Amino acid sequence: MIEIKNLTKSFGDLLVWEDVSLTINDGETIAIIGRSGCGKSVLLKHINALLVPDSGEVLIDGKNIFDQDYVDQRKMRQKFGVLFQGSALFDSINTFENVAFPLRYFTNQSEEEIRDNVMQSLQYVNLEEAADKETSELSGGMRKRVGLARAIVLKPEYIMYDEPTSGLDPKTADEINELINGMADALDITSIVVTHDMHSVLEVADKVAFLDQQKLSWFGSVNEMKSSDHEELLSFIKASEYQII
Amino acid sequence: MHYLNELGKYSSLLYQALRSSTEFSTYRKNLFQELVKIGYDSVPIIMLTGVFTGSVMTLQSAYQLQSAFIPISTIGAITSESILIELAAVISSLVLAGKVGARVATELGTMRVSEQIDALESMGFNSVSFLVVPRVLAGILMFPVLYIVASVFGIGGGVAAGFFSGQVPPADFLQGARMYFYPWNVIFGFTKMIVFGYIITSVACYKGYFARGGAEGVGKSTTDATVLGCILVLLADFVLAALLL
Numbered sequence: 001m002i003e004i005k006n007l008t009k010s011f012g013d014l015l016v017w018e019d020v021s022l023t024i025n026d027g028e029t030i031a032i033i034g035r036s037g038c039g040k041s042v043l044l045k046h047i048n049a050l051l052v053p054d055s056g057e058v059l060i061d062g063k064n065i066f067d068q069d070y071v072d073q074r075k076m077r078q079k080f081g082v083l084f085q086g087s088a089l090f091d092s093i094n095t096f097e098n099v100a101f102p103l104r105y106f107t108n109q110s111e112e113e114i115r116d117n118v119m120q121s122l123q124y125v126n127l128e129e130a131a132d133k134e135t136s137e138l139s140g141g142m143r144k145r146v147g148l149a150r151a152i153v154l155k156p157e158y159i160m161y162d163e164p165t166s167g168l169d170p171k172t173a174d175e176i177n178e179l180i181n182g183m184a185d186a187l188d189i190t191s192i193v194v195t196h197d198m199h200s201v202l203e204v205a206d207k208v209a210f211l212d213q214q215k216l217s218w219f220g221s222v223n224e225m226k227s228s229d230h231e232e233l234l235s236f237i238k239a240s241e242y243q244i245i
Numbered sequence: 246m247h248y249l250n251e252l253g254k255y256s257s258l259l260y261q262a263l264r265s266s267t268e269f270s271t272y273r274k275n276l277f278q279e280l281v282k283i284g285y286d287s288v289p290i291i292m293l294t295g296v297f298t299g300s301v302m303t304l305q306s307a308y309q310l311q312s313a314f315i316p317i318s319t320i321g322a323i324t325s326e327s328i329l330i331e332l333a334a335v336i337s338s339l340v341l342a343g344k345v346g347a348r349v350a351t352e353l354g355t356m357r358v359s360e361q362i363d364a365l366e367s368m369g370f371n372s373v374s375f376l377v378v379p380r381v382l383a384g385i386l387m388f389p390v391l392y393i394v395a396s397v398f399g400i401g402g403g404v405a406a407g408f409f410s411g412q413v414p415p416a417d418f419l420q421g422a423r424m425y426f427y428p429w430n431v432i433f434g435f436t437k438m439i440v441f442g443y444i445i446t447s448v449a450c451y452k453g454y455f456a457r458g459g460a461e462g463v464g465k466s467t468t469d470a471t472v473l474g475c476i477l478v479l480l481a482d483f484v485l486a487a488l489l490l
Contacts, residue, residue: 048367070371078369088364102368105271154368 001026002047002158002190007056009042016042020056020216022209026157029184029191031201034211035236040194041085041162043211047192048080048160049073078106081151081159081189085166087143089135089150095122096131099150106154121149124186125179141172148179152187159183161193165200177203198240210236255451258373262381262450265374275379283345283380283446284387288394294340295395298332299324299402307412320413321421324403329430333395335482338441341391342474346449349380350470353453354463362454377450381443388442389435396434433489440481445474 001024008018016039024030032040045051047058049065057064065076089098099118103109109117122128125145130138138146144164151159161180165173177200184191184204193204201208201222208225210218212232218225225233265271306320353376356362365372400422407413449470456466 045363050363050366074366074369074371077367080367082364082367084360084364086359088360090361090364091359106369 001061003057003059004047005057005059007043007046007058008054009039009046009051010054015214017211017214017216022216022219024190024192026190027184027188028206029180029193029204030207030209031193031195031205032209032211033196033198033201033236036196038211040211044160044162044192044194048077048082078154079157081154081156083144083147083151083159083161083164085162087147089143089146091135095127095133095135095138095146098135098146099153101150102154117153121153124152124183125149141168141175144168144176145179148183152183155187156189158190158192161191161195163195164193165195165197173197173200180204196240198237212236254455258377258451258454259447261373262377265371266378266382268371268374271371271374272379275375276382279379279383280387282348283383284390287341287344287387287391290340290344291337291391291394292398294336295333295398296402298336299328299399300406302327302332303403303406303413303418304410307407307410316421317413318417318421318424320407321403321418322425324418325400325422326425326430328396328399328403329434333392333399334434334437334441335478337391337395338388338438338445338478339475341388342445342471342478345384346445346470346474347467349446349449350453350456350467351463353450354456354466357454357456358459358462377454380450381446384442384446385439388438392434392438436489437482437485440485441478444477444481448474448477
């Protein structure tokens with residue numbers, strides 16, 4: 001379980017958000033939505049302590065990640081898989097080696113075991129045939145899927161998606177949404193999805209956190225969102241030109 | 246205030262690198278790669294730099310010492326001592342600030358802006374140990390080796406230039422070089438190269454590691470790393486000469 005308690009972050013004089021609190025239960029898929037620049041990705045990077053808040057706590061299974069020393073913090077980070085906005089694939093190595101990368105450094109697996117695990121992860125994202133391709137040969141959607149394969153290869157408890165469907169055509173975006181759902185079901189993973197794609201939210205999320213006006217403006221289930229009369233939330237949904245009813 | 250802030254961040258990164266230097270298994274593979282990239286791959290440009298520096302030094306010394314009262318072997322003494330004390334170290338380091346410093350800053354800067362460093366951290370890697378330590382260590386280890394290359398080819402270039410121009414026979418050149426050879430000058434050259442190697446790689450790592458923005462940010466970090474590296478090499482050269490000579 002992830003508990004975010006009274007988190008406040010600013011960069012210099014610029015307040016990103018303050019007093020953000022929310023709880024993510026095991027097995028849930030939470031979507032964090034909001035306008036561009038509202039600090040969705042910044043919030044995501046606090047959950048695994050890539051960024052440090054001005055104040056507040058993030059409890060991972062009851063332990064505040066910011067209270068841990070660097071070594072323990074790194075161990076806690078291994079509970080997370082992260083799919084970055086631009087996929088963040090290492091461009092000096094090919095697809096197979098990108099997925100194998102964490103296995104080579106964090107496990108004592110034999111070359112055969114590594115190959116099996118990498119191919120299994122690539123199979124999850126339907127990309128076995130791309131194993132030997134250079135990352136520069138991959139399309140945007142394929143890069144996202146390889147990023148996802150790398151994120152799950154160490155079998156994390158939590159997976160965080162930063163704008164998983166941004167820049168993708170609707171069909172490929174749907175495939176990514178299906179993968180997120182499939183991943184949550186097959187691997188029993190708790191998922192946190194940062195997005196402003198309302199279609200994606202309705203496809204994958206159990207709960208929705210809406211960041212607006214430098215605070216967590218609304219938090220509830222997808223069904224509650226559909227019947228909500230929260231003005232800014234409705235305005236955001238309307239602006240996304242998506243009919244939710 | 247800005248410069249103090251920069252100095253603080255630079256010191257903090259290097260302190261982190263120092264603490265991380267015990268994690269040999271994290272950076273072992275990268276260290277060998279960097280030893281090749283910084284050392285072996287720089288040999289041709291350093292050979293070329295050495296040959297031309299030695300040649301020009303010989304021709305200019307011969308031009309300035311046209312007197313019946315000055316033995317011809319003095320040209321060899323001046324050229325070889327200048328190369329060992331100053332030119333092999335400083336000219337090579339200025340060239341390496343462009344070759345090595347720019348490459349390191351660009352690599353790390355690109356990794357930063359494409360979130361590859363965040364990806365490393367989120368997997369549980371110590372990114373400083375993985376990226377900064379091997380590059381700085383390789384710089385410290387390989388710059389003195391390149392000093393030997395620059396010195397050998399510098400003196401060789403001087404001998405060749407003296408011979409082909411008809412100004413100094415090789416035997417006279419080498420006699421002068423031997424007559425005024427002091428081992429301390431070589432130790433001084435080595436010491437300088439260790440310091441210069443550290444300066445160029447650490448500044449490049451710092452500029453790349455904290456690069457911000459997209460392509461423009463990477464370009465700026467590369468330019469800053471090269472310019473600052475050159476300035477600090479010249480400054481360190483003065484300080485070391487004042488302290489050690």
